Every structure is written in C-alpha cells, then in structure tokens.
Amino acid sequence: GAGVSQTPSNKVTEKGKYVELRCDPISGHTALYWYRQSLGQGPEFLIYFQGTGAADDSGLPNDRFFAVRPEGSVSTLKIQRTERGDSAVYLCASSTTSGGNTGELFFGEGSRLTVL
Amino acid sequence: GDSVTQMEGPVTLSEEAFLTINCTYTATGYPSLFWYVQYPGEGLQLLLKATKADDKGSNKGFEATYRKETTSFHLEKGSVQVSDSAVYFCALSSNTGGFKTIFGAGTRLFVKA
Numbered sequence: 001g002a003g004v005s006q007t008p009s010n011k012v013t014e015k016g017k018y019v020e021l022r023c024d025p026i027s028g029h030t031a032l033y034w035y036r037q038s039l040g041q042g043p044e045f046l047i048y049f050q051g052t053g054a055a056d057d058s059g060l061p062n063d064r065f066f067a068v069r070p071e072g073s074v075s076t077l078k079i080q081r082t083e084r085g086d087s088a089v090y091l092c093a094s095s096t097t098s099g100g101n102t103g104e105l106f107f108g109e110g111s112r113l114t115v116l
Numbered sequence: 117g118d119s120v121t122q123m124e125g126p127v128t129l130s131e132e133a134f135l136t137i138n139c140t141y142t143a144t145g146y147p148s149l150f151w152y153v154q155y156p157g158e159g160l161q162l163l164l165k166a167t168k169a170d171d172k173g174s175n176k177g178f179e180a181t182y183r184k185e186t187t188s189f190h191l192e193k194g195s196v197q198v199s200d201s202a203v204y205f206c207a208l209s210s211n212t213g214g215f216k217t218i219f220g221a222g223t224r225l226f227v228k229a
Binding site: 004033035040041042043044045048056058059091093102103104105106107108109110 | 120148150152158159160161162165167205207209216217218219220221222
C-alpha cells in the first residue's frame with residue numbers, strides 16, 4: 001500500500017510488560033513522527049526523526065519510552081514496564097519535509113494500546 | 117512553548133448551516149498553520165494549510181485565513197453536509213519549535229440531515 005502502515009492495530013498488555021509498536025512510513029519520506037492520542041484529546045508529540053537520527057525527542061514522557069529508526073525507514077516505538085496511563089492510540093506520521101515547517105503530515109491509522 | 121487552542125465541541129448543526137470553528141495559537145517565530153480532519157474510522161488527514169500571514173487555505177468548501185494580528189486561524193464552511201461530520205484539529209508547525217507539529221484538542225462536528 002502507499003500509505004503509512006502501523007502494526008499492531010490493537011495491543012492489549014498487562015501492567016509491567018514490554019511493548020513494541022511498528023511504523024512503516026511512505027516510501028521516500030525522510031521525516032517520521034510519533035504522537036500519542038488519548039480519548040478526546042489531540043495528538044501529543046513524542047519524537048521526530050530526520051533520517052536515522054532523532055531530531056527532537058522532547059515529547060517522550062520518561063525513560064520508559066524509546067524509539068529507533070535504524071535504516072531511515074521503518075521505526076519502532078518501545079515502551080518498557082508499561083503502566084495503565086500509557087493506554088492510548090499511538091500515531092505515526094511521515095513527511096517529505098526535510099527540516100521545513102510547511103509540509104503535510106501523512107498519518108497511519110494508529111496502534112491502540114490498552115494496559116490492563 | 118507553542119500551543120493551539122480551539123473551541124470545545126461537540127458542535128451540532130443542521131445540513132446547509134454555516135460552520136465556524138475557532139482556533140487561536142501561541143508561537144515564537146513564524147509558524148505554518150493547518151487544519152486536519154479525522155473522519156469516523158479513518159486516520160488524520162490534512163484539510164488545508166496556510167504558511168504565512170494573510171494566506172487563505174481552502175479545500176472541499178472549507179476556508180481558513182492566517183491572521184497574525186489576532187493569532188487566529190478560524191475554520192469556516194458556508195454550507196455543511198452530513199458527510200462533514202468528523203473531528204477537526206487545528207495545528208501549527210514553527211521553525212523555532214523544532215519543526216514538530218502541535219495540535220489542538222480537536223472539535224467534534226455532528227451534522228444532522
């Protein structure tokens with residue numbers, strides 16, 4: 001498909017477990033973003049990659065959250081020792097913008113994480 | 117830091133009514149402004165954008181004008197349709213904000229036939 005793909009679409013886990021969420025951006029998009037969206041709220045910025053490097057990780061809430069993009073394409077968001085408050089929809093977006101602020105973000109449909 | 121404030125919903129309108137969803141922003145630098153829409157069961161998608169003061173973005177009958185003097189980017193449509201029912205998000209991206217896009221909380225619109 002041509003769009004941003006996120007897997008899994010739904011993940012239910014128990015408190016304290018480790019979770020990985022995967023994002024496959026649109027081919028050729030150099031910029032990749034992770035957001036978190038809680039019910040009734042707008043997307044909250046977590047981290048932004050330009051190529052392989054994290055250009056801005058100021059939104060990661062604590063050191064339990066980590067993201068990688070080793071080859072500049074697919075990215076994985078990793079959450080250690082999950083807590084019930086981590087329950088949300090995790091959105092990935094990609095963009096052709098290389099450092100500019102005028103570009104459109106293309107979003108995936110999200111990974112819904114539920115921590116019991 | 118940069119932020120976006122938009123009117124709370126839900127907004128309920130009858131078909132063919134006029135729509136306004138207010139959005140104001142706070143930003144350092146010169147942000148670009150966006151409206152994104154999330155239809156039921158779908159991902160967020162860009163509706164329109166404006167990249168400098170006095171620019172008007174438009175798409176699908178929706179319009180918004182970048183007003184620097186009032187730091188606003190209100191969304192308007194002259195005649196809404198049932199198919200416009202969705203959640204609308206105002207957003208900004210600033211060159212001094214690290215190029216991340218900041219979103220408002222969203223406004224849910226219901227249009228009745």
